[in-house]
Amino acid sequence: MKKSLTRLEEIEEQFGVKKSRTIAKLDFWQSTTGLILGIFILGHIVFESSILVSKELMYKVSIMFEGYYFFGETYPGIISFLAGSIFVVFIMHAGIAMRKFPNSYRQYKAIKNHAVRMSHSDTYLWLVQIITGFIMFFAGSIHLFMMMDEPQNIGPYISSSRIVQDMLWILYVILLVSVILHAFIGIYRLVLKWGFFEGENAKKSRKRHKLFLKIMIVVYLTLGFLALGKYVYIGMTHDFSDGMRYKSETIIMEKH
Numbered sequence: 576m577k578k579s580l581t582r583l584e585e586i587e588e589q590f591g592v593k594k595s596r597t598i599a600k601l602d603f604w605q606s607t608t609g610l611i612l613g614i615f616i617l618g619h620i621v622f623e624s625s626i627l628v629s630k631e632l633m634y635k636v637s638i639m640f641e642g643y644y645f646f647g648e649t650y651p652g653i654i655s656f657l658a659g660s661i662f663v664v665f666i667m668h669a670g671i672a673m674r675k676f677p678n679s680y681r682q683y684k685a686i687k688n689h690a691v692r693m694s695h696s697d698t699y700l701w702l703v704q705i706i707t708g709f710i711m712f713f714a715g716s717i718h719l720f721m722m723m724d725e726p727q728n729i730g731p732y733i734s735s736s737r738i739v740q741d742m743l744w745i746l747y748v749i750l751l752v753s754v755i756l757h758a759f760i761g762i763y764r765l766v767l768k769w770g771f772f773e774g775e776n777a778k779k780s781r782k783r784h785k786l787f788l789k790i791m792i793v794v795y796l797t798l799g800f801l802a803l804g805k806y807v808y809i810g811m812t813h814d815f816s817d818g819m820r821y822k823s824e825t826i827i828m829e830k831h
Contacts, residue, residue: 626731
């Protein structure tokens with residue numbers, strides 16, 4: 576006996592429309608890869624900000640990711656592997672997300688005009704995500720490639736030297752602003768899209784989520800810029816003639 580059809584299924588059958596789950600799957604993977612990248616970014620900024628506590632702590636965080644506390648030696652290749660894995664997720668996320676980008680200036684202008692006429696803040700946030708996503712595609716790729724190519728050159732002194740002497744602070748200012756805005760707006764949109772922490776009143780929940788979004792953006796931008804300022808200060812004041820990555824006060828291990 577033929578199973579009874581819903582009205583939608585009858586219409587699909589009548590007009591020969593086949594159901595496709597491709598869009599739903601792409602949305603799922605876009606959300607998943609975005610969440611992974613968001614968590615990575617939040618953790619990455621916190622770990623980099625360890626320099627604000629002390630150079631010693633930043634060094635210990637660096638060698639932790641090189642496996643020192645697990646193997647008794649450092650293996651910079653671990654950082655290359657982790658950065659490479661994030662890069663794969665990054666490319667996947669960018670590739671899936673690009674299908675939602677306006678493919679012409681006319682489309683972008685129409686969306687922008689719509690946001691202005693409707694005074695719809697969430698549309699503005701989406702436009703910010705598009706712009707920051709475009710910037711991140713280039714700036715983020717450069718940063719990840721450097722982590723993969725020179726994993727041994729991460730530490731309170733050598734990182735500071737690179738930021739100042741190679742003028743990388745310009746790249747990191749652009750990347751820091753873009754990545755924080757993109758990450759938190761993305762998390763905010765994920766929460767709304769999948770109905771997390773919605774509560775009984777959706778309007779109040781949205782307002783609460785947006786307030787949290789603004790607070791976290793300010794907190795992370797402040798943390799990131801303070802840390803970047805500390806690296807710049809070390810890069811301008813430290814004598815790098817000895818070629819040392821850093822000489823730990825508690826770990827008997829010299830890295831050149």
